[in-house]
Every structure is written in structure tokens, then in C-alpha cells.
Amino acid sequence: MSLQNDLTQKVIEAVKQLYQVDLPTVEFQPTRKDFEGDLTVVVFPMLRYIKGNPVQIGTQIGEYLQEHVEEVAKCNVVQGFLNIVIEERYYLNFFNSIKDEVDFGYVKTPSKGATMVEYSSPNTNKPLHLGHIRNNLLGYSVAEILKASGKKVYKAQIINDRGIHICKSMLAWQKFGEGETPESSGMKGDHLVGKYYVAFDKAYKEQIAKLVEDGTPKDKAEKEAPILLEAQEMLRKWEAGDAEVVSLWKMMNGWVYEGFDITYKNLGVDFDKLYYESDTYLLGRDVVKDGLERGVFFKKEDGSVWIDLTEDGLDEKIVLRSDGTAVYMTQDIGTAIQRVTDFPDINGMVYTVGNEQDYHFKVLFLILKKLGYSWAEKLYHLSYGMVDLPSGKMKSREGTVVDADDLIQNMEETAEAISKELGKLDGYSEEEKQKLYRTIGLGALKYYILKVDPKKRILFNPEESVDFQGNTGPFIQYTYARIQSILRKADDVSTAIEVTIQLHEKEKELLKQIQLFPETIQLAAENYSPALIANYTYDLVKEFNSFYQQVSILGETDGQKKNFRVQLSRKVGEVIQSAFRLLGIEVPERM
RNA sequence: GGCCUCGUAGUUCAAUGGAUAGAAUAGAAGUUUCCUAAACUUUAGAUGCAAGUUCGAUUCUUGCCGAGGCUACCA
Numbered sequence: 069m070s071l072q073n074d075l076t077q078k079v080i081e082a083v084k085q086l087y088q089v090d091l092p093t094v095e096f097q098p099t100r101k102d103f104e105g106d107l108t109v110v111v112f113p114m115l116r117y118i119k120g121n122p123v124q125i126g127t128q129i130g131e132y133l134q135e136h137v138e139e140v141a142k143c144n145v146v147q148g149f150l151n152i153v154i155e156e157r158y159y160l161n162f163f164n165s166i167k168d169e170v171d172f173g174y175v176k177t178p179s180k181g182a183t184m185v186e187y188s189s190p191n192t193n194k195p196l197h198l199g200h201i202r203n204n205l206l207g208y209s210v211a212e213i214l215k216a217s218g219k220k221v222y223k224a225q226i227i228n229d230r231g232i233h234i235c236k237s238m239l240a241w242q243k244f245g246e247g248e249t250p251e252s253s254g255m256k257g258d259h260l261v262g263k264y265y266v267a268f269d270k271a272y273k274e275q276i277a278k279l280v281e282d283g284t285p286k287d288k289a290e291k292e293a294p295i296l297l298e299a300q301e302m303l304r305k306w307e308a309g310d311a312e313v314v315s316l317w318k319m320m321n322g323w324v325y326e327g328f329d330i331t332y333k334n335l336g337v338d339f340d341k342l343y344y345e346s347d348t349y350l351l352g353r354d355v356v357k358d359g360l361e362r363g364v365f366f367k368k369e370d371g372s373v374w375i376d377l378t379e380d381g382l383d384e385k386i387v388l389r390s391d392g393t394a395v396y397m398t399q400d401i402g403t404a405i406q407r408v409t410d411f412p413d414i415n416g417m418v419y420t421v422g423n424e425q426d427y428h429f430k431v432l433f434l435i436l437k438k439l440g441y442s443w444a445e446k447l448y449h450l451s452y453g454m455v456d457l458p459s460g461k462m463k464s465r466e467g468t469v470v471d472a473d474d475l476i477q478n479m480e481e482t483a484e485a486i487s488k489e490l491g492k493l494d495g496y497s498e499e500e501k502q503k504l505y506r507t508i509g510l511g512a513l514k515y516y517i518l519k520v521d522p523k524k525r526i527l528f529n530p531e532e533s534v535d536f537q538g539n540t541g542p543f544i545q546y547t548y549a550r551i552q553s554i555l556r557k558a559d560d561v562s563t564a565i566e567v568t569i570q571l572h573e574k575e576k577e578l579l580k581q582i583q584l585f586p587e588t589i590q591l592a593a594e595n596y597s598p599a600l601i602a603n604y605t606y607d608l609v610k611e612f613n614s615f616y617q618q619v620s621i622l623g624e625t626d627g628q629k630k631n632f633r634v635q636l637s638r639k640v641g642e643v644i645q646s647a648f649r650l651l652g653i654e655v656p657e658r659m
Numbered sequence: 660g661g662c663c664u665c666g667u668a669g670u671u672c673a674a675u676g677g678a679u680a681g682a683a684u685a686g687a688a689g690u691u692u693c694c695u696a697a698a699c700u701u702u703a704g705a706u707g708c709a710a711g712u713u714c715g716a717u718u719c720u721u722g723c724c725g726a727g728g729c730u731a732c733c734a
Contacts (some may be wrong), residue, residue: 102676110677112714122714148714149678191734231734345734372732381662388674389732396734426663427729453664454727461727492695508697520672525727532670537697538683539672546697554694591675603673606682617690617699638696659698 071139071158072096072107079109082132087118088123098580104144105151106580112148159579160567163632166582167639168562171646173585175218181415182220184407185211188337192218192324193233194262196331197462198455198470198528199422202517205652206452207420208337209518209598212650214418217593222411226343226403229321235302237261238316239295240268250323256473258327261320271295324561334476336510336652341410343403349394351402355439356388364438373434384481385431400432401439408443416446418596423451423523453525470530479509482533483542492659507526507654508542510512514653515541518610539606541653544644547609548655551641554621558634567634574615578636581608585643589650598651605647612640 079094095113099105109129111122118125123145130143130150139158185209190196196204211221239246241264250257251459272295279289290296305313332338351360356373359365365373365387373388387397394402408414419429429449436444454461455470462469484505487493493501516534520526536542571579584604592600621637624630645655 095675095677097675097677102679108678112677115714142707147678349734370732383662383730386732391732393732395732399734422728423664424728430663445661451664456727461683486697490695494699516671518712524672535671535684540683540697542697543683546695550695550698557694599673603682606673613698614700616694620692620694629680658695 071154075107075109075133075137075140075152078133078137079129082129082136083114083118085553086128086132089117091117099151103146103149103151104153106154106576107152109150109152110148111145111150118165123580126150132448148261156571156576157567159571159576159583160565160569162583163579163639164564164567167635171216172582172639172643173589173646175586175589177218178220179218179305180413182222182411183214183410183416183418183446184224184341184411184414185214185418185420185450186224186226187211187420188332188339190328191228191231191233192321193237193265194259195256195258195327196472198472198475199462201335201472201475201513202452202526203420203422204332204335204337204453205514206450206522206598207418208335208652209601209650210418210420210450210596212652213592213596213598213601216589216646216650219593220413222414223338224341224343224407224576225339226345226348228345230300230306230317230346230349232303233265234317234321235299235306236268237265238313238320239299239302240271240315241320243271243295250326253368253643256330257323257325258326258331259471259473261324261327268295268299331476334473334510335652343406345399347396348403348406349399351394351406352398352400352404353388353394355401355405356398359387359439364435365609375438377431377434380434382427382431382434383433387435393629397428397432397435400428401435404432404436404447405441408441415443416448417443417511418448420450420452423453426451440537443608448596450522452522455526455528458527458529458531470528475513475525476510479513479534481509482507482536483509483512486536487659496658504656504659507656508536508545508659509651511541511545511648512536513541515544515602516649518598518651519606521599522597542608542659544605544648545653545655546659547612548641548644548648549657549659550616551612551637551644552657554634555641556636558622558639561631562635563631565635566628569626569628569632572615572619574611575633577611578608578615578640581611582639582643585647592650601647601650605644608624608640608643612637 076094080091083089083091091114095110097108097110099108109126111126114125115122126148130145130152133140133152134143139155141153141155142155153263185207188200188204208223211223215221244267247263248260250260253260255263260621272293274297275293276289279293280286284292291319302313306317316344356365360367360373365375367373370390372386372390374384374386376384378384383493385397386395389395404417421429426449433447436447457470458470459468487505487508493504496504512534517526519539588600590603619633621630621633624633648655
């Protein structure tokens with residue numbers, strides 16, 4: 069269907085005719101800008117099948133293509149590269165076929181089965197920070213990309229709402245809080261709870277210091293500090309269902325959820341399904357027992373249950389403690405199975421979790437495979453690098469974190485300052501302006517994070533603000549706003565474009581770039597990589613700005629050409645919007 | 660120690676084994692009586708080191724150097 073597929077067939081045909089050889093594949097790449105041509109066939113790989121001079125072979129294939137393929141205008145050969153010039157008519161026909169398509173590039177008929185994308189997965193003892201922002205943006209964006217590539221997607225979040233960490237906040241609040249609430253303090257709920265998490269740590273450290281001073285060894289002091297023992301006691305009470313502890317737990321978690329909701333709303337992310345660890349932490353034990361009977365696991369003398377993964381190059385891994393209680397792995401096994409029970413059409417899952425857990429997920433996926441679940445083949449750990457500060461790792465307990473809410477607000481303020489300086493917003497109401505600052509500020513932040521390959525770690529320097537110029541979100545948003553400005557002034561009539569008009573070099577480049585959008589979405593989906601979408605959009609926009617600078621759109625006197633340029637601009641705008649939607653970034657009408 | 664990631668211009672990022680390694684930013688120099696100058700144009704600057712495989716290596720293999728992570732009957 070696509071030209072490239074068509075040409076592949078023709079090249080194979082040509083080689084068969086010319087050399088009586090069957091070629092398995094043909095390698096194409098876009099022609100480099102320094103050479104004449106649109107598509108390039110790499111001749112070198114063919115030398116394995118055809119003996120001879122690459123230049124000569126390329127020339128002969130080129131001649132064959134010119135004769136037998138309508139769209140091929142001419143060819144030239146440089147070294148082992150056969151550059152093909154495509155007829156302009158082809159590009160204009162292509163444009164006519166897609167120019168009025170809504171959501172061009174998205175696959176609209178979902179394939180069978182669904183993918184669950186898990187992301188965010190916060191602990192409920194502290195507010196979200198920059199690391200969570202990366203997680204949220206990646207997870208949300210990958211979910212949107214998968215949808216656009218034709219998959220049904222469930223977005224899920226597992227909330228780590230139980231455990232020693234939340235007991236620490238609860239205990240500190242009980243001891244030092246004096247009944248403080250989000251209402252009484254005016255603090256966002258998650259920040260308030262986080263404050264007591266820090267307070268716990270402070271008290272804990274003081275107690276350790278005191279114990280050490282009195283002659284207790286440090287490691288012993290760390291285990292025996294009274295406040296830690298109290299927190300552990302509180303966890304035991306929680307597990308036993310102690311009414312008082314449970315109601316405190318509910319109240320404080322409630323505060324945190326209210327806070328999270330605001331942050332999620334500001335970030336523009338959402339979920340189809342929430343899982344709470346307090347509901348799922350007991351899952352998995354039955355599966356382990358069953359697996360034990362089937363010989364997938366084995367029992368050690370002390371009664372603990374393990375799996376031997378040494379044949380797969382990994383270690384032995386515990387899946388059930390000697391007292392029969394679950395470990396993290398047990399829970400994750402159970403939760404995975406629970407999800408498929410909840411959504412039977414799931415045939416794949418994506419876990420958005422930092423790369424520090426690479427090993428854990430490798431083991432988890434392997435165990436699920438060994439247990440024989442068909443969907444275990446299609447599990448993917450969307451592993452991303454940490455966000456580090458110049459001073460090192462962020463640590464909530466020590467307060468060296470870039471808080472998510474602060475950062476978002478900061479970005480908005482920067483956007484506001486720049487906008488005011490440029491002063492282009494006459495006629496906008498204060499409300500419209502505020503909305504715009506948010507769009508731009510978040511656009512800068514989201515693009516900054518998503519354009520980077522997920523697996524690389526990001527070094528974030530809070531001293532140097534995120535850029536608003538160059539390869540940035542606002543740069544792309546600006547281009548979109550400019551296009552909208554043109555469209556407001558033009559009478560865009562969506563008539564068919566004459567395929568005989570002469571294309572400007574920049575127009576042809578733009579058409580080529582637009583044509584790449586559908587395959588870019590597929591590629592991004594296959595690689596779980598929003599960065600590919602970001603880079604694609606940047607290339608498109610850069611090309612458009614160059615076009616905008618060199619070619620007059622509204623000033624064009626030839627009506628046919630003007631009509632084409634207006635419609636081309638509109639389409640570029642639509643692709644920008646579609647691409648940015650996949651990144652969770654909004655586009656403004658003006659800026 | 661073992662295992663896993665990552666090392667590309669001063670800085671932040673690109674490059675299905677392909678042509679002269681692309682951008683942005685910071686630096687230098689230009690473009691506004693004309694559709695939004697958050698733009699455009701020009702300029703200088705980089706593959707950690709050493710072997711190997713290949714017609715061809717930033718990409719694959721091995722070793723070394725450097726950064727980070729995992730290696731809990733914690734989650």
C-alpha cells in the first residue's frame with residue numbers, strides 16, 4: 069500500500085530480472101539532505117547475493133525502476149546508494165488523501181485484547197516529587213501512544229497505602245501533631261502528612277544519637293530506637309485491624325488522596341482503575357502454594373519457599389517467608405493475576421517503575437512465565453532512569469526533593485514572566501491568560517522530561533530553569549499558535565489540491581515529514597518511547613518554521629498555491645496537536 | 660566480588676550496522692516597513708580508552724577506565 073512497500077517489490081523484481089536472484093529484503097532510508105532524492109536504496113547488503121560493483125548494480129536497478137514505476141521521476145547513484153526522486157504528483161495525491169482525515173496517523177480500529185499500563189504507584193506518606201512526575205508523564209504518554217497505535221488500554225495505579233512508612237507519619241502526627249488538619253493548617257493534605265514523615269525521621273535520628281552517646285552500637289541503636297519500635301507496633305495493630313489505628317490510617321490517607329488528586333489534575337494524568345495495596349498485599353500466597361505442588365517452587369528446610377532461577381542466569385529468589393507470610397514478590401504475582409481476572413481481555417501489561425527495580429521485574433516476569441500464564445510473554449517493564457539533582461539523589465526524609473507542586477507552580481510563573489515581557493496577549497482575559505501560562509509552563513516541563521530516552525537518568529538543576537527556547541515545548545506550541553493565527557486570517561476552504569502545482573522544496577519536505585507520522589506512532593508504541601514522538605514533532609516544527617520564513621502563505625497571489633499552503637499549514641497544526649496529545653501536552657491558540 | 664544500565668560539542672539531547680555523527684543552548688555574526696522575532700539565516704565546536712567482527716561501527720563482541728543501580732525472610 070505504501071510507496072516504500074511498492075518499491076520493495078519492484079526492486080526485488082528488478083533484481084530477479086537482471087541477475088536471476090531472489091532478494092529477501094530491501095533496505096531503504098530517507099535520502100540525506102546533501103543529495104538529490106527522496107528515498108534511498110542501500111545497495112551494499114545486496115552484494116551478499118549479487119556479485120559485482122555496487123555502483124553498477126545501483127545504476128541498473130535505478131534504470132529499471134524509472135521504466136517500471138510511475139512515481140519514480142529519476143535516480144542517481146552515489147557509492148553504494150541509489151537515490152530515488154519521487155514525482156511531486158505522488159506527494160500531492162498523498163496530501164489530498166489525508167488532508168481532511170481526523171486524527172491522521174492514529175489507528176482507529178482497536179486490535180483484540182488490551183494492555184494495562186501501570187504508573188505512578190505512590191506511597192501515601194509524602195507528596196509527589198520530580199521522580200513521580202517523570203513516572204507519571206511516561207506512563208500516561210505510553211498509554212496514549214499505545215491507544216493511538218491501535219491498542220485498547222487500561223491505565224492503572226497501585227497505591228502503596230500500607231506499611232511501615234505510613235505508620236511513621238501517623239505516629240509522628242499523633243505525637244507532635246496536636247490535631248493539625250489540612251483545614252486548620254491550610255496545607256495540602258499530602259504535604260501535611262509528608263511533614264510528619266520528616267518529623268518522624270528527625271525524632272528517630274535524635275533517639276539514635278542519644279543511644280549511641282549512651283554506649284549502644286550504632287546498628288543496634290537503629291533497630292531499637294523507641295519511636296521505631298512504636299511504629300512497628302502500630303503496623304502490627306493495623307494488621308490486626310485495631311479500630312483506632314485503622315481510623316487514623318483512613319483519615320490521613322484521605323488527606324493524601326485529596327492532595328494527590330490535585331497534583332494529578334494539574335499534571336493532566338488520569339487512571340481507569342485504582343488498586344490499593346491494603347487490598348492486594350495478601351494476594352499471591354495461594355498461587356505460590358499451587359506452584360509449589362506443581363514443582364515450580366521448592367521448599368527449604370525452614371519452611372520458606374523459593375524459586376531456582378540459576379538456569380536462567382539469575383539467583384534463587386524467595387517467594388514466601390518461613391512463617392508463611394508474603395514478600396513483595398508474592399504480592400506482585402498475585403496482583404498481576406488479579407488484574408487479568410478483573411479485565412479478562414488483558415493480554416499484556418506495562419509496569420512504569422524506576423530502573424532500580426530491573427532485577428525484580430526480570431524475576432517477576434520469569435516466575436509468571438514458569439507458572440504458565442499466556443499473557444506473561446507480553447509483560448514489559450518500562451524502566452526509567454532516576455532524576456538526580458546536582459547534589460545527588462533526592463531523599464524525601466532529608467527534604468532534598470524537588471516537590472511536584474512547587475515545580476509546576478514555578479514553571480507557570482516563568483511562563484507568565486516571559487509572556488508579560490513579550491506582551492502579545494492584548495484582549496485576553498485574566499482567566500485566559502492564567503490558563504495559557506499553565507499550558508506553556510507545563511508544556512515546557514513535560515517536553516523537557518519526555519524528549520529524553522526513558523532509560524537515561526536525568527540530571528535536574530533547579531538553579532537553571534527549564535528552557536523555553538530551542539528544542540522545547542513552548543517552541544512547538546509557538547509554532548502551533550502561529551499557524552492558528554494564519555488560519556484565523558485565511559478563508560480555509562477544504563477543496564482538493566491540484567496535483568499539477570509546482571512544489572516548493574520546503575513544501576515537499578513538510579509533506580514527507582507528515583507522511584512519517586503514522587509509522588512514528590507505531591515505532592514509539594513498539595519501543596514504549598514518547599521521546600520518538602517528541603523528536604518527530606520537533607523535526608516537523610523546525611521544517612515548518614523554515615517554510616514559514618521562506619515562503620509567503622497569505623501573500624501568495626496564485627490562488628491554487630495559496631489554498632494549498634493554507635491547508636498544508638492547517639494539517640501541520642493538526643499533526644502537532646495530535647502528537648502533543650500523545651505526550652499529554654496542550655497547544656494554545658495564541659501565545 | 661557477581662549482575663544490570665549509561666559514557667557523544669562547554670552544557671542538555673539525537674542518530675533500525677550506512678553517505679561528511681544531527682539539533683538546541685551558551686559563544687561569534689546577521690534578518691522585523693512583510694502571515695506572531697518564544698522565530699529564521701550563517702559560523703565554530705563532540706563519539707571515554709584499546710582491540711576485534713564487517714565493504715562499512717556512536718551502534719555488535721571482548722578488555723580497561725568512569726558514573727549510577729541491583730545483589731534483604733523491606734516494600
